[in-house]
Amino acid sequence: MPVLALDAGTTSTRAMIFADDGAVLAQVQKPFGQHFPADGWVEHDADEIFAATVACGREALAAAGLTANDVAGIGIAVQRETVVVWDRATGAPVQRAIVWQDRRTADRCRVLASDPAAVELVGRTGLLLDPYFSATKLAWILDEVPGARARADKGELLAGTIDTWLLWKLTGGRVHATDATNASRTLLFDIYRQQWDEELCVLFGVPSSILPVVRDSADDFGSTTPGLFGAPIMVRAMVGDQQAGAVGQDCVAPGEAKATYGTGCFVLVHTGDAARVSRHRLLGTVALRLAGVVTYALEGSIFNAGTVVQWLRDQLGLIEHAAQSATVAASIRSSEGVYCIPAFTGLGAPWWDPDARAALIGLTRDSGRAHIVRAALESVAYQTRDLASAFGEDGVPLRALRVDGGMAANDWLMQTLADQLRIPVERPAVLETTAWGAARLAGMHAGIYPPLGEQGFRRVERTFKPQEKAAVSEAQHDGWLKAIARVRS
Numbered sequence: 455m456p457v458l459a460l461d462a463g464t465t466s467t468r469a470m471i472f473a474d475d476g477a478v479l480a481q482v483q484k485p486f487g488q489h490f491p492a493d494g495w496v497e498h499d500a501d502e503i504f505a506a507t508v509a510c511g512r513e514a515l516a517a518a519g520l521t522a523n524d525v526a527g528i529g530i531a532v533q534r535e536t537v538v539v540w541d542r543a544t545g546a547p548v549q550r551a552i553v554w555q556d557r558r559t560a561d562r563c564r565v566l567a568s569d570p571a572a573v574e575l576v577g578r579t580g581l582l583l584d585p586y587f588s589a590t591k592l593a594w595i596l597d598e599v600p601g602a603r604a605r606a607d608k609g610e611l612l613a614g615t616i617d618t619w620l621l622w623k624l625t626g627g628r629v630h631a632t633d634a635t636n637a638s639r640t641l642l643f644d645i646y647r648q649q650w651d652e653e654l655c656v657l658f659g660v661p662s663s664i665l666p667v668v669r670d671s672a673d674d675f676g677s678t679t680p681g682l683f684g685a686p687i688m689v690r691a692m693v694g695d696q697q698a699g700a701v702g703q704d705c706v707a708p709g710e711a712k713a714t715y716g717t718g719c720f721v722l723v724h725t726g727d728a729a730r731v732s733r734h735r736l737l738g739t740v741a742l743r744l745a746g747v748v749t750y751a752l753e754g755s756i757f758n759a760g761t762v763v764q765w766l767r768d769q770l771g772l773i774e775h776a777a778q779s780a781t782v783a784a785s786i787r788s789s790e791g792v793y794c795i796p797a798f799t800g801l802g803a804p805w806w807d808p809d810a811r812a813a814l815i816g817l818t819r820d821s822g823r824a825h826i827v828r829a830a831l832e833s834v835a836y837q838t839r840d841l842a843s844a845f846g847e848d849g850v851p852l853r854a855l856r857v858d859g860g861m862a863a864n865d866w867l868m869q870t871l872a873d874q875l876r877i878p879v880e881r882p883a884v885l886e887t888t889a890w891g892a893a894r895l896a897g898m899h900a901g902i903y904p905p906l907g908e909q910g911f912r913r914v915e916r917t918f919k920p921q922e923k924a925a926v927s928e929a930q931h932d933g934w935l936k937a938i939a940r941v942r943s
Contacts, residue, residue, distance in 0.1 A: 455902055458514065459892045480518035481517075492558070495558050500540070503616065528690065529690060529889075533554060534615060538616065607661065624689065632669070634648060637650075638740040648748060675692060676688070690897075691898075699887050707724060707907065730849075763861070814829070894906075
């Protein structure tokens with residue numbers, strides 16, 4: 455039987471239907487609005503995300519010629535860290551969702567980071583004190599939306615990440631749950647004891663009573679209300695998008711690494727049943743929890759990857775469409791000392807600088823459109839190399855990198871990435887591995903697909919190997935490090 459994947463990303467949501475051999479039967483994608491009410495603030499309309507997700511699911515079923523009764527289950531993958539708070543009785547959000555990119559709580563994080571006791575508590579999560587994560591966003595909503603904290607204390611409000619919100623809406627308000635991968639990104643979840651931590655909830659001012667139940671990543675989460683898709687469908691998996699991408703890339707054994715190039719870039723290296731503590735500001739996170747067994751990963755997060763190409767297109771007008779960026783970048787032999795540091799919402803790993811801001815450095819009178827476009831794409835490769843260096847110094851060197859996401863279709867960028875990393879870069883035949891990973895888990899739980907590791911569906915479409923001389927790549931990256939030092943706060 456086919457499996458329906460619902461993948462709610464940062465700028466769009468999509469539905470994909472996969473056959474029992476992993477073949478794609480249908481795919482539908484819809485964008486949703488991005489709201490920027492102040493510098494560094496990013497918000498989404500949670501109702502719009504739900505409506506777009508349901509619409510995609512309906513259209514995908516129709517395109518595949520299927521009904522809800524033909525589907526074995528739903529797998530949900532979502533943008534992580536983004537939070538929604540809503541009315542338990544009406545289902546109305548108390549304000550727009552605060553997105554993972556949002557930096558409004560940077561000052562609060564700085565205050566907490568100066569407290570050794572707070573830093574020690576946060577160590578239980580594998581994360582860092584940064585506005586990227588969910589806890590300070592939730593506290594901000596409770597404190598800044600009039601009456602929200604009092605209503606939460608009375609039990610009138612519920613909260614969760616986007617997976618929790620979608621599940622609650624899909625099940626008609628019957629199920630308030632999340633999975634361990636999404637819970638592990640909130641700064642409120644002890645990844646070792648696998649439970650919400652009351653001391654962390656007190657530290658951040660988030661009552662645990664508003665948080666969802668935490669389940670395995672593959673489970674029977676409840677069935678959708680009949681009116682949504684024509685008949686109930688059981689939700690059989692929920693997972694954070696990056697962990698879903700790792701499943702979709704068959705990165706399920708220690709040492710295997712993947713990078714997803716979407717709005718941001720996220721490099722995840724599987725570390726097995728041991729949670730590694732990074733000395734270079736990488737994140738310890740839950741890779742999966744299946745049948746109560748937890749596996750872990752180290753992760754590096756780049757906040758701006760695909761957004762760089764969007765900026766070139768929408769704000770600067772230097773390209774008409776994303777695919778054109780590769781042609782323009784290849785039209786010159788070098789960016790000639792021009793560097794683009796895309797810190798539009800601060801810098802992620804390994805810098806973790808929320809106050810850094812974007813810059814173009816090294817411009818001369820001879821610099822033109824092609825230099826800026828090329829430098830913007832190169833910034834994605836340089837940032838990935840910075841992460842690779844951190845992984846290596848933490849004892850988990852990258853031997854090969856499996857790539858996916860929209861930017862992975864850019865041959866020029868993937869070759870530049872291989873040149874910078876000095877390792878093979880492997881691109882799969884189906885780039886939407888996040889949706890496939892969610893479907894893979896749901897299908898496995900339904901008995902359609904075999905257990906992870908027993909049989910792979912992964913097909914490599916192309917492998918990029920280093921071609922540029924190492925000395926040239928080194929010189930380019932040295933210039934990048936000098937440029938990034940100039941935007942650090």
